[in-house]
Amino acid sequence: MMTIFIIQKQRMEETCFLLILLLSGGLSTLPPHSREYHFVNQRMNWTEAQSYCREHFTDLVTIYNSNINQLLLSMAQNINEWAWIGLYNDRYSWKWSMEGKLFYVGSTHEFLIWANSQPDCVNANEYCVALQGQTQMNDRPCGDSYPFLCYNAKNTSYILVKENQTWSAAQSYCRTYHTDLTSIRSKEEKSNITLTLNGSGVQYVWIGLYRDPWASWSDNTTSTFTDWKSLEPDNYISLEYCGAFDLKSRKWADGYCTTRHFFFCFTAVTKQTVVKMKLQSEADMHSTEIQQQVSQQVSSSVTNTNLTQVQTMLHVFHHLHILSSCQASCCQKD
Template sequence: MAWSGTAGFSHVSVKQRRLQSRMSLWNFILALRSSSLFSSDWTLASRMQGRGVRCARALSLFLTPARFPLGRRFPLFSLKISLGQLGSGVKNFELEYHFVSQLKTWTEAQSYCREHFTDLVTIYNSNINQLLFSMAPNVDDYAWIGLYNDRYSWKWSMEGKLFNVGSTHEFLIWANGQPDCVNANEYCVALQGQTQMNDRPCGASYPFLCYNASSTSYILVMESRSWSAAQSYCRTYHTDLTSIRSKEEKSIITLTLNGSGVQYVWIGLYRDPWAFWSDNTTSTLTNWKPYEPNNLYLDEYCVSFHLISGKWSDGWCGSRVRFFCFTAVTKQTVVKMKLQSEADMHSTEIQQQVSQQLSGLMLSEGLTDFRIRWRKVQSYRDDQSKKQDVDGGCKTEV
């Protein structure tokens, strides 16, 4: 770790090896051995090519029919599988973290990180948080990280899909100045005055409006409950808290509430607090300073890292402070398989069948980013005699 200065600014970089995977390469091999792709008529053997760490990524698999005479010649094909992604949405990569001392708004910092590195930093665990803390200068100041609070991304309880409810929505109308997320504690929505929406603390008690799908009716429950208690009630006795998905639905709901005299009534709209990172990954870690987040001035929707404590605070996204970026370099893993068979391996149909079964196996194990290629190689006997001449050298194909 060293500080460097360039064109009027300085940044410090630290590399960290990161492997996140639901399935290691060895587990993939074990899955191949036990899969239906290889019947009892086949023998599967594997060996590492060469010795040492540099050779550890190259692996050859040999499939030999157990009943086949070793002295007989037959076609031998090589199957190459390139694995770019291990697990669903999780990659084998090397991370490099950067502390940039330029002063920028959150959006400017995001653009800078995406132009020069990968993105604003995502903090997955306390070790990364500590690493960033060790990189930063010991000053009482702040630096942007990738976490932000999107006050216009909401979900319906009945559907659970994110959608945008902006200030110019066609029929979902916010009350004046809403949503404002007072004290960073308003993540559920109530109708105010029967027609306009207001974000409110989810623990507040109000009457609520249920929807019954079997009768396509709206039921106003005058008993005051918290949002989650109202949701449970509606799901128990009806279908769910009501959604408003069209002008027609809104007109019916307005008629249902007409003359009820309620100031606020819960509907099914809600959002998850602090759920978004700039690079669109997911992390549930939080490390707030005491009394944070608080949305003190009703405009604090971006998160900064306190350089002297390593704790987080919400802040105005337009503030100009330093920031943390990261670079992720994806690594590729190559698995080479050599198949020998009594079947005609020249047949495109047979190759497709093997490829389809391999693809299905890898997808079932969480591998989504891969490529399969076929290549004809020398005969089995020639291949064996050639191997006897090799004195343990290592050849790695990347």
């Protein structure tokens, strides 16, 4: 959103004006060096810690690299307990191989039905989905070998391949000889797949559903850095879906989200940039239409210089005029 204040000052035939833009970056998208970190020595479960961080700071911490990892550890020296971080393993966030877009597959989905007690991500090692008994879904280790179901978009057909393959090998085969591993995106598709599998005798058959392990952070940013302790994550008894520091070992571990631990928060430090622009033109800025054109051109300039996700406050000093034949000079100062 842009606000324009107009202060008139005529200078012979030519009018000059000065634009000062104050650009503030979005909070959750700021890079790691624009964050401050906090160790909270109060015991809360993961959800309570998340709410506390969002109320008093910005969010639970996201760890982007070893430098941040070590910084957090230095804030909690001589403490041999656990501390929550913003990492969690979302067992209901899945993708189709054919589309690659995240979507939610909960226990009450209309036509994607999980088998009893699924998904359970046994031993933190089940990130691919097979149909069990032709109709119900079961998360399985992606390295297991099963028959698989391909989809061919050219003739809208489903092809059962009874050769046992890992999920990745099955995906490669389907993409080579057909379109992809099959997706189930409607009741009609599920009905057609059930007909294809009817009488096949297969116990498990791979479909195109999968997810990325431990890919979710509380503030919705992305980090591929990890520092798990040996044999972690293990999802002990299929109930450990939240990430934490084991401060004694100084490594990460997965834990029960309902356990009460200390935790780390971060505060986003807003970076402010001042951009000054001096413009010259003979056009009349009393016109509302011309004022709107100036606003649009400045907005476009901000976007084109990759100053995205900003809130812009525009102060215009002297008499504003359209850029129809103007020349601009600008300087930038952090």
